[in-house]
Amino acid sequence: MSDSIDKKxxxxxxxxxxxxxxxxQATAMGSQLGAILSYFDKLKELDTEKVEPMAHPLDFTNVxxxxxxxxxxSCEQALANAPxxxxxxxxxxxxxxxxx
Amino acid sequence: MTTTTADKITPIIGMEIHVxxxxxxxxxxxxxxxxxxxPNTNVCPVCLGLPGALPVMNRQxxxxxxxxxxxxxxxVSAFSKWDRxxxxxxxxxxxxxxxxxxxxxxxxxxxxxxxxxxxxxxxGIIRAHLEEDAGKNLHDDPTSTKVDLNRAGTPLLxxxxxxxxxxxxxxxxxxxAMQRLVRWLSVSQANMQMGHMRFEPNINLxxxxxxxxxxxxxxxxxxxxxxxxxERCVEFEIQRQYAQWRQDPNYTLEKLGKENRGFxxxxxxxxxxxxxxxxxxxxxxxxxxxxxxVVDEAWSxxxxxxxxxxxxxxxxxxxxQYALSFKEADALTQDAxxxxxxxxxxxxxxxxxxxxxxxxxxxxxxxNERGCCLAEVxxxxxxxxxxxxxxxxxxxSASAADRVLVEMIEKGGEPLTTAKAxxxxxxxxxxxxxAWVDQAITANPEIVAQIRAGDKKADKARGFLMGQxxxxxxxxxxxxxxxxxxxxxxxx
Ligand SMILES: [Zn+2]
Numbered sequence: 239m240s241d242s243i244d245k246k247x248x249x250x251x252x253x254x255x256x257x258x259x260x261x262x263q264a265t266a267m268g269s270q271l272g273a274i275l276s277y278f279d280k281l282k283e284l285d286t287e288k289v290e291p292m293a294h295p296l297d298f299t300n301v302x303x304x305x306x307x308x309x310x311x312s313c314e315q316a317l318a319n320a321p322x323x324x325x326x327x328x329x330x331x332x333x334x335x336x337x338x
Numbered sequence: 339m340t341t342t343t344a345d346k347i348t349p350i351i352g353m354e355i356h357v358x359x360x361x362x363x364x365x366x367x368x369x370x371x372x373x374x375x376x377p378n379t380n381v382c383p384v385c386l387g388l389p390g391a392l393p394v395m396n397r398q399x400x401x402x403x404x405x406x407x408x409x410x411x412x413x414v415s416a417f418s419k420w421d422r423x424x425x426x427x428x429x430x431x432x433x434x435x436x437x438x439x440x441x442x443x444x445x446x447x448x449x450x451x452x453x454x455x456x457x458x459x460x461x462g463i464i465r466a467h468l469e470e471d472a473g474k475n476l477h478d479d480p481t482s483t484k485v486d487l488n489r490a491g492t493p494l495l496x497x498x499x500x501x502x503x504x505x506x507x508x509x510x511x512x513x514x515a516m517q518r519l520v521r522w523l524s525v526s527q528a529n530m531q532m533g534h535m536r537f538e539p540n541i542n543l544x545x546x547x548x549x550x551x552x553x554x555x556x557x558x559x560x561x562x563x564x565x566x567x568x569e570r571c572v573e574f575e576i577q578r579q580y581a582q583w584r585q586d587p588n589y590t591l592e593k594l595g596k597e598n599r600g601f602x603x604x605x606x607x608x609x610x611x612x613x614x615x616x617x618x619x620x621x622x623x624x625x626x627x628x629x630x631x632v633v634d635e636a637w638s639x640x641x642x643x644x645x646x647x648x649x650x651x652x653x654x655x656x657x658x659q660y661a662l663s664f665k666e667a668d669a670l671t672q673d674a675x676x677x678x679x680x681x682x683x684x685x686x687x688x689x690x691x692x693x694x695x696x697x698x699x700x701x702x703x704x705x706n707e708r709g710c711c712l713a714e715v716x717x718x719x720x721x722x723x724x725x726x727x728x729x730x731x732x733x734x735s736a737s738a739a740d741r742v743l744v745e746m747i748e749k750g751g752e753p754l755t756t757a758k759a760x761x762x763x764x765x766x767x768x769x770x771x772x773a774w775v776d777q778a779i780t781a782n783p784e785i786v787a788q789i790r791a792g793d794k795k796a797d798k799a800r801g802f803l804m805g806q807x808x809x810x811x812x813x814x815x816x817x818x819x820x821x822x823x824x825x826x827x828x829x830x
Contacts, residue, residue: 250619254424254425254426254619254621255426256426293417293419293441293624293630294419294624294626294628294629294630295626296629298629299629299630299631299632300629300631300632301394301395301628301629302394302395302396302397302400302631303368303394303395303396303397304397304398305361305362305363305396305397305398305399306362306363306368307362307363307368307370308363308367308368308369308382309368309382310369310370310379310380310381310382311381311382311383311386312379313376313377313378313379313381316378316381316386316487317378322482324479324482324484325377326376326377326378326379327377327378327476327484327485327486328378328428328484328485328486328487329482329483329484329485330428330482330483330485331482331483332477332479332480332481332482332483333427333428333475333477333483334477
């Protein structure tokens with residue numbers, strides 16, 4: 239596998255992460271990401287046929303909290319760093335629909 | 339459906355239902371889980387997605403999900419884990435949703451769905467997994483969007499059905515059965531107005547024409563939040579897909595695959611929604627902040643033991659054990675506490691029929707006015723039993739019992755003391771009773787003559803005289819005694 243991923247893929251990933259990128263940055267990112275991915279190609283050489291997939295590197299399970307009310311922030315605290323607000327709402331550029 | 343040819347059309351309908359779980363706090367933080375609070379007041383660093391904040395899973399959310407899963411006949415997975423579903427949206431502050439991808443909590447199962455004609459339809463369940471809800475975007479401004487994150491991170495159970503439904507009616511009945519079940523289990527309030535249940539049907543048609551089978555694209559409609567929208571949407575899609583396929587033979591599953599459409603409540607139509615190019619590139623991966631959940635048999639057994647009798651088996655039992663009609667039994671199995679009143683009153687020695695009449699009469703009317711369930715009217719099983727036994731013993735007449743009940747609903751109090759206070763106890767003084775019976779007989783000579791002549795309307799005439807006696811006594815004549823005395827006098 240080549241050491242660089244193509245610019246189209248870089249742009250796709252950047253778009254998913256909502257990152258804008260100049261042409262020069264996309265080229266540079268292509269070779270940097272390519273180097274990282276080629277390391278994963280190295281890992282792929284290992285035979286993992288008989289290895290169970292790992293859900294978590296730590297060996298804990300069932301870390302659960304009781305359903306007891308705790309402290310929340312006030313809306314003033316919550317909005318303290320908001321670039322824009324409308325009373326107690328966060329204000330963002332117009333979006334269409336809901337995520338779900 | 340109108341078909342111009344001999345086409346045989348089978349709608350194939352599956353559904354995802356999102357159910358908001360009724361926990362006190364959110365899924366990964368201890369902010370309050372409640373609808374209707376002032377915006378951004380139930381928020382903290384965890385549910386705002388602030389850097390460095392760490393989630394801790396709510397045990398109650400896991401147990402509510404297990405309870406619903408077990409009631410649906412699912413297998414609770416011995417091992418399940420949490421995954422991140424990545425996408426950017428203002429109502430999702432972390433930029434990923436915590437969900438369960440390949441190892442959901444509940445797998446397989448089915449629900450019995452009662453249909454309008456009394457038949458029961460079985461709908462298969464593929465999986466029921468736990469995930470977090472997003473916040474709310476408000477679109478009332480033309481240039482910007484307001485975001486309230488009170489709902490962000492609240493627990494949702496996503497229940498995915500098999501494509502086992504074949505009509506709008508079945509889809510609606512499935513939604514209602516699920517609402518009844520989650521309420522029955524007390525895992526969700528399942529209040530449609532508060533958005534506690536949201537439906538996403540997927541619909542396509544299998545069309546047989548001249549021995550060949552054609553399939554239309556699978557249309558998925560998101561975010562329907564009433565039974566009426568669900569039924570209208572499914573019905574519209576069935577008609578629309580058939581019409582479109584007849585116009586365009588390329589309108590098939592093979593050529594077009596899946597398609598997203600949105601339902602407009604005002605026009606009653608669905609509209610095509612262009613997929614955002616990379617919308618499905620969710621890049622799921624295991625959440626490193628959350629530990630897997632391991633469920634052993636002891637734990638799932640404890641949860642299973644909380645379930646008890648489910649609505650449809652209980653409905654069948656009421657018809658068999660108490661000889662209730664389908665309608666009565668159905669009305670008393672809409673939620674568990676209301677039916678419990680009947681069972682407990684019968685256990686306290688009352689007859690089922692009497693208690694049923696009290697519950698479905700004045701108490702149901704009050705519940706209906708207040709928009710609550712029968713049990714929430716506030717009459718206890720003990721009070722019901724006492725009142726029913728007073729009626730059986732003739733201590734109060736039916737009309738007096740109703741007045742006692744009205745008083746108890748409004749002001750509280752026990753049946754006997756209330757009946758005494760209202761002077762509604764039946765009169766056991768024989769002389770007084772005789773006076774009322776005599777008065778009824780004297781005032782209605784033709785009726786009495788009819789009965790004595792053995793007229794075929796004699797039964798009706800007897801009923802009329804009894805009515806007169808009850809009227810004269812203002813409901814205080816004990817019916818059985820009055821009837822016996824009347825008979826003796828009619829013969830004599
Ligand atoms: Zn929080």
